[in-house]
Amino acid sequence: MSTKKQVLQMLEVNKNVPYSGQTIADQLGISRTSVWKAIRALREEGYQIESSTNSGYRLSSFSDVLNSESISQDLEEPLSIMIYEQVDSTNAEAKRKLDEIKEGDFLILADEQTSGRGRLGRSFHSPTKTGLYMSLVLQEIPQSVDPTLVTTAAAVAVCQAIEELTDVKPQIKWVNDIFVNGQKICGILTEGILSLETQTIQSIILGIGVNMTLDKENIPVELIKKIGGLLEGQEAQVSRNQLASAIINRYYQIYEKIETREFLKEYRKRCFVLGKEITFTKNKEKYSGIAKAVDDQGGLVVRLNSNQKMVLSYGEISI
Numbered sequence: 001m002s003t004k005k006q007v008l009q010m011l012e013v014n015k016n017v018p019y020s021g022q023t024i025a026d027q028l029g030i031s032r033t034s035v036w037k038a039i040r041a042l043r044e045e046g047y048q049i050e051s052s053t054n055s056g057y058r059l060s061s062f063s064d065v066l067n068s069e070s071i072s073q074d075l076e077e078p079l080s081i082m083i084y085e086q087v088d089s090t091n092a093e094a095k096r097k098l099d100e101i102k103e104g105d106f107l108i109l110a111d112e113q114t115s116g117r118g119r120l121g122r123s124f125h126s127p128t129k130t131g132l133y134m135s136l137v138l139q140e141i142p143q144s145v146d147p148t149l150v151t152t153a154a155a156v157a158v159c160q161a162i163e164e165l166t167d168v169k170p171q172i173k174w175v176n177d178i179f180v181n182g183q184k185i186c187g188i189l190t191e192g193i194l195s196l197e198t199q200t201i202q203s204i205i206l207g208i209g210v211n212m213t214l215d216k217e218n219i220p221v222e223l224i225k226k227i228g229g230l231l232e233g234q235e236a237q238v239s240r241n242q243l244a245s246a247i248i249n250r251y252y253q254i255y256e257k258i259e260t261r262e263f264l265k266e267y268r269k270r271c272f273v274l275g276k277e278i279t280f281t282k283n284k285e286k287y288s289g290i291a292k293a294v295d296d297q298g299g300l301v302v303r304l305n306s307n308q309k310m311v312l313s314y315g316e317i318s319i
């Protein structure tokens with residue numbers, strides 16, 4: 001491990017605790033000049049490291065640089081993590097990595113996506129460092145696991161993680177958009193990879209994009225009124241590393257007992273479309289009705305204005 005990484009690791013272990021240059025040098029068996037050079041390089045990368053002559057160096061609790069050690073440290077289960085400054089899409093990169101990594105779950109994160117993908121063939125606006133863009137790859141999926149539920153569970157995990165770290169009370173717009181104060185702050189795109197031999201789902205790529213802040217000047221016009229940022233107007237300072245590990249921990253807690261469908265109770269409570277008048281398009285035809293329930297497969301049960309019942313298993317609704 002490079003000196004820079006070793007120094008960072010020391011500062012990460014006890015964020016907010018100051019270490020003198022001498023302590024770092026002694027613990028790592030390096031010179032004070034090397035410590036100083038490492039600190040300078042880390043600051044250049046964007047780490048907020050405070051220093052005082054009396055107490056030493058301290059990593060500010062709000063140092064928002066994507067860092068695999070920092071994420072790993074907070075994870076309940078170990079996970080292989082890859083971080084990029086820029087990729088086309090973390091889901092696309094995850095798919096490419098699946099050719100090399102045949103076993104075990106892994107996580108891809110990026111500061112920026114140049115072709116971030118959304119559901120229904122849309123794009124996902126992913127400017128640099130303003131959002132958490134990540135893809136969790138689940139391998140060896142038991143055949144009994146319903147892929148739709150995997151996505152639904154992710155929506156609940158994101159809400160729980162946000163509540164753990166902030167005062168925000170997120171809600172879900174069916175299927176899996178996360179809303180705060182009437183604006184979408186997170187979208188989830190799940191892609192299943194089929195085994196060529198068995199034609200069954202072999203891996204699932206769970207792509208999660210959370211807008212942390214908004215670069216208001218550069219938001220595409222059509223998104224201005226629709227999207228929000230998790231930290232906009234918030235006191236809480238949450239780093240992308242913290243949010244990533246909280247989402248993953250929450251996700252695995254749910255995933256372990258996904259077949260019990262226990263998490264659907266929480267999904268239904270957070271699903272703000274229930275009881276509301278909705279419209280949607282199916283097979284090029286427009287429908288409207290009342291969203292009545294979310295069934296045990298995560299489908300939306302709708303009582304149409306014609307009084308017929310329809311169950312939607314995917315798609316997009318408007319309210």
Ligand code: BTN
Nearest residue numbers: 089091117118119187188207209
């Ligand atoms: C949607 O709202 O339609 C889904 C958006 C999903 C965006 C995330 S960001 C990380 C991952 N990589 C992508 O290209 N898309 C997902």
